[in-house]
Amino acid sequence: xxxxxxxxxxxxxxxxxxxxxxxxxxxxxTDSFQLPDWEVHxxxxxxxxxxxxxxxxxxxxxxxxxxxxxxxxxxxxxxEPIDKYVGYLFREIDLYASRIHPDxxxxxxxxxxxxxxxxxxxxxxxxGRKIHERFNVAADAEISCEMDPRGLTLEHxxxxxxxxxxxxxxxxxxxxxxxxxxxxRIHDEETIARVLANIRNTGFQSINLDLIYGLPHQxxxxxxxxxxxxxxxxxxxxxxxxxxxxxxxxPHQKLIQQEHLPEPEEKLQMLKQIVExxxxxxxxxxxMDHFAKENDELTIAQRSGTLQRNFQGYSxxxxxxxxxxxxxxxxxxxxxxxxxxxxxxxxxxxxxxxxLPVVKGVVVTDDDxxxxxxxxxxxxxxxxxxxALSTTLEVDxxxxxxxxxxxxxxxEEDGLIEMTPVGFRILEAGRLLVxxxxxxxxxxxxxxxxxxxxxx
Numbered sequence: 001x002x003x004x005x006x007x008x009x010x011x012x013x014x015x016x017x018x019x020x021x022x023x024x025x026x027x028x029x030t031d032s033f034q035l036p037d038w039e040v041h042x043x044x045x046x047x048x049x050x051x052x053x054x055x056x057x058x059x060x061x062x063x064x065x066x067x068x069x070x071x072x073x074x075x076x077x078x079x080e081p082i083d084k085y086v087g088y089l090f091r092e093i094d095l096y097a098s099r100i101h102p103d104x105x106x107x108x109x110x111x112x113x114x115x116x117x118x119x120x121x122x123x124x125x126x127x128g129r130k131i132h133e134r135f136n137v138a139a140d141a142e143i144s145c146e147m148d149p150r151g152l153t154l155e156h157x158x159x160x161x162x163x164x165x166x167x168x169x170x171x172x173x174x175x176x177x178x179x180x181x182x183x184x185r186i187h188d189e190e191t192i193a194r195v196l197a198n199i200r201n202t203g204f205q206s207i208n209l210d211l212i213y214g215l216p217h218q219x220x221x222x223x224x225x226x227x228x229x230x231x232x233x234x235x236x237x238x239x240x241x242x243x244x245x246x247x248x249x250x251p252h253q254k255l256i257q258q259e260h261l262p263e264p265e266e267k268l269q270m271l272k273q274i275v276e277x278x279x280x281x282x283x284x285x286x287x288m289d290h291f292a293k294e295n296d297e298l299t300i301a302q303r304s305g306t307l308q309r310n311f312q313g314y315s316x317x318x319x320x321x322x323x324x325x326x327x328x329x330x331x332x333x334x335x336x337x338x339x340x341x342x343x344x345x346x347x348x349x350x351x352x353x354x355x356l357p358v359v360k361g362v363v364v365t366d367d368d369x370x371x372x373x374x375x376x377x378x379x380x381x382x383x384x385x386x387x388a389l390s391t392t393l394e395v396d397x398x399x400x401x402x403x404x405x406x407x408x409x410x411x412e413e414d415g416l417i418e419m420t421p422v423g424f425r426i427l428e429a430g431r432l433l434v435x436x437x438x439x440x441x442x443x444x445x446x447x448x449x450x451x452x453x454x455x456x
Contacts, residue, residue: 001279001428002276002279003275003276003279003285003428003432004276004429005271005275005276005432006429007268007269007272009414009429010271010272010433010456011268012414013433013436013455014455014456015436015454015455016452016453016454016455017435017436017439017445017452017453017454017455018439018442018445018452019288019435019452019453020309020435020438021310021311021312021313022310022311022330022332022372023368023371023372023375023376023442024362024444025444026337026339027452028444029339029361029362030360030361030362031359031360033336033358033360033361034358034359034361035355035358037336037361037363038331038336038338038356038358039099041333041335041336041338042099042333043099044335045321045333045334046100046101048104049103049104050101050104051104051319051320051334052104052106052108052317052319052321053100053104053105053108053135053320053321053323054106054107054108054109054110054310054315054317054320054321054322054323055106055108055109055131055135055322055323055324055325056109056110056112056311056312056324056325056329057089057110057116057325057326057329058072058112058113058114058325058326058329059112059113059114059115059119059326060072060073060074060326060327060328060344061073061074061076061081061082061085061113061114061115061118062074062075062113062114063075063077063115063118063148063150064184064185065184066183066184067182067183067184067185067253067256068173068183068212068215068243068256070244070250070253071114072114072327072328073113073114073115074114074344079120082118082119082123084348085344086119086123086126086127088347088351089127089325089326090127091351092325092326092351092356093130093134093325095351095354095355096323096356097134097135100135100323102136103136105137106131106135106136106141107138107141107142107317108141108142108315108316109141109142109164110143110145110146110312111145111146111165112146112312115147115148116145117145117146117148117152117156118148118151121153121155121156121158121159122159124156124159124160125162125163127163128159128160128162128163128164128165129163131163132163132164137164142166142167142316142317143164143165143166144165144166144167144168144169144206145160145165145168145169146171147168147169147170147171147195148170148171149170149171149172149187149191149192150186150191154202157198157199157202157204158202160202161202161203161204165204166203166204166205166206167204167205167206167207167208168206168207168208169208169209169239170192170195170196170199170208170209170235172187172192172210172211173185173210174211174215174218174222174223174226175188175189175192175229175230176217176218176222176223176225176226178217179215179216179217179218179222182215182257183215183216184255189229193233206236206296206297207235207236208236208238208239209233209235209237209238209239210239211227211230212240212242212243213240213241213242213243213267213270213271213274214242214243214244214245214261214262214267214270215243215261215262216256216257216260216261217260218262218266218270219262220269220270223270223273223274224277227277227278228277231277231281236292236293236296237290237291237292237293237296237298238278238283238290238291238292239289239290239291239313240274240278240291241289242267242271242453242456243261244453244454245261278291279291285428285431286307286314287314287379287382287431287434288313288314288379288434288435289313290313290314297316298314298315298316301316301317301318302381302382305381306318306319309376309380310322310332311324314380321333321334324340325340326340326347327340327341327342327344327347327357328340328341328342334364334369335363335369336361336362336363336364337362337364339358339359339360339361340356340359341357341359346359367443370393371441371442371443373389373393374389374397374401374441375438375441378434378437378441379434379438382426382430382431382434383423383424383425383426384423384424385423386398386401386405386422386423387422387423388422389423404440404441408437408440411430411433411436411437412424415427415429415430416429416430416433416437417430417437432456433455435455439455
């Protein structure tokens with residue numbers, strides 16, 4: 001169903017706010033949470049027949065620096081640093097595998113970065129073998145990899161399939177040559193089409209393409225051409241992100257000239273055409289920046305109530321504990337989050353000492369756990385059933401969240417939500433503003449000095 005975007009409402013609600021890939025959100029992680037705390041949480045969680053597992057592996061290395069990038073990356077064209085990192089990752093796999101009950105089933109694996117496909121095909125196969133040797137990977141596990149089309153060979157794809165990968169996520173960003181030159185990420189449409197054909201021919205089940213709007217030299221007209229080109233490629237999913245220009249956090253973004261960035265009103269026009277064009281072309285608006293075809297597992301998961309949000313965005317397989325390996329990665333257990341060091345040398349030093357490289361995290365309180373459930377179900381289901389959640393959480397949510405429920409009135413008045421006998425649901429116009437609605441239930445925002453991205 002095509003969604004019409006009311007830019008007056010977007011302007012009204014555009015503010016800074018969390019993306020809710022966790023709750024409490026990452027700015028509230030502290031170094032008072034250290035490895036001994038994490039070890040206790042792992043031990044308490046380590047039971048036979050426990051919750052399923054989701055494994056994330058961070059590969060920070062890239063061949064070249066994309067100037068828009070806000071990820072934790074290490075630029076290296078030489079192979080020696082990558083060889084070293086893979087060796088340490090193997091040792092970290094052993095450290096975690098020795099702490100996790102061997103019969104717990106891994107239902108999801110994700111390679112992120114950086115550029116995981118900067119590994120050689122042989123390294124990809126070796127990492128895949130190591131994971132399958134040390135963990136109980138389900139036969140129907142969802143196994144996905146972020147890929148850079150530049151330098152992505154058929155041999156890479158065959159190695160990924162040999163390692164069990166069945167989903168691909170490809171960074172496209174924009175097809176306009178001037179935009180690509182301005183952000184130092186250059187590839188043509190023919191390259192992307194060839195890579196996608198190879199991905200499909202090697203048997204991947206699902207393809208996601210990433211786009212970014214708000215980059216230098218983009219206009220509503222030029223980005224409309226990119227969207228039309230992308231539609232001809234027929235991906236299963238699309239993630240269309242808003243570029244955040246934060247040179248004080250990512251100094252390399254100073255290479256992007258401020259005067260070349262689109263005006264705020266131009267970005268809003270791009271956002272409007274993204275939502276309207278994609279939802280008018282057979283894609284379901286999952287929420288925020290994610291779109292998927294009607295028969296895609298992401299759409300099916302949302303309808304069945306098994307969609308989740310984590311540090312990779314929207315994902316299937318809710319209810320899994322997330323163990324994240326590699327530098328900077330973030331793990332999630334029912335009562336804690338733990339983050340690894342962002343410094344490569346610190347990461348190596350911890351592994352050399354046979355220590356998990358945890359440097360900070362947070363313990364999830366009873367109130368955090370309740371609000372996390374509310375926020376995550378809202379973000380994923382686009383609705384809240386207070387009656388059902390009250391039973392699940394063993395608390396009267398209408399009473400516990402009375403002030404928050406009352407604070408929803410402006411959203412109802414603006415036609416963003418509709419109250420129901422059991423709770424409320426987000427209307428089509430409100431999907432774009434789901435972060436704003438979720439923020440009503442976030443107690444940390446009152447006294448927070450954290451810097452967040454804009455909600456739209």
